[in-house]
Amino acid sequence: xxxxxxxxxxxxxxxxxxxxxxxxxxxxxxxxxxxxxxxxxxxxxxxxxxxxxxxxxxxxxxxxxxxxxxxxxxxxxxxxxxxxxxxxxxxxxxxxxxxxxxxxxxxxxxxxxxxxxxxxxxxxxxxxxxxxxxxxxxx
Numbered sequence: 001x002x003x004x005x006x007x008x009x010x011x012x013x014x015x016x017x018x019x020x021x022x023x024x025x026x027x028x029x030x031x032x033x034x035x036x037x038x039x040x041x042x043x044x045x046x047x048x049x050x051x052x053x054x055x056x057x058x059x060x061x062x063x064x065x066x067x068x069x070x071x072x073x074x075x076x077x078x079x080x081x082x083x084x085x086x087x088x089x090x091x092x093x094x095x096x097x098x099x100x101x102x103x104x105x106x107x108x109x110x111x112x113x114x115x116x117x118x119x120x121x122x123x124x125x126x127x128x129x130x131x132x133x134x135x136x137x138x139x
Contacts, residue, residue, distance in 0.1 A: 002082060
């Protein structure tokens with residue numbers, strides 16, 4: 001099975017200067033837990049609900065003043081739509097990430113692959129392996 005067969009089609013991204021409150025509203029409205037951040041036509045990071053909580057709210061920052069750049073996880077890991085699903089699962093396991101942006105051959109983001117997507121599309125054994133790996137305590 002290919003990643004394109006399991007992923008969520010389409011994906012919105014935000015610029016680094018997007019206010020965190022706006023990102024949180026986007027997450028609530030779209031029922032998602034992560035939003036990629038792009039600048040100069042490149043993905044540069046990811047804002048997760050955990051980033052907002054741990055890097056913003058828990059640190060006592062004024063949430064209305066924070067931007068994506070203030071809380072995002074730097075760097076971005078991705079896969080190709082044409083990759084085999086088990087290759088993408090291996091990336092998620094080794095990097096302990098639950099959501100993986102998907103790009104096409106033109107380096108355009110075309111979707112997002114989540115742990116939930118894998119659980120619906122992959123064999124139970126693969127799902128269990130990925131869930132165990134991404135849920136392990138970070139050292």
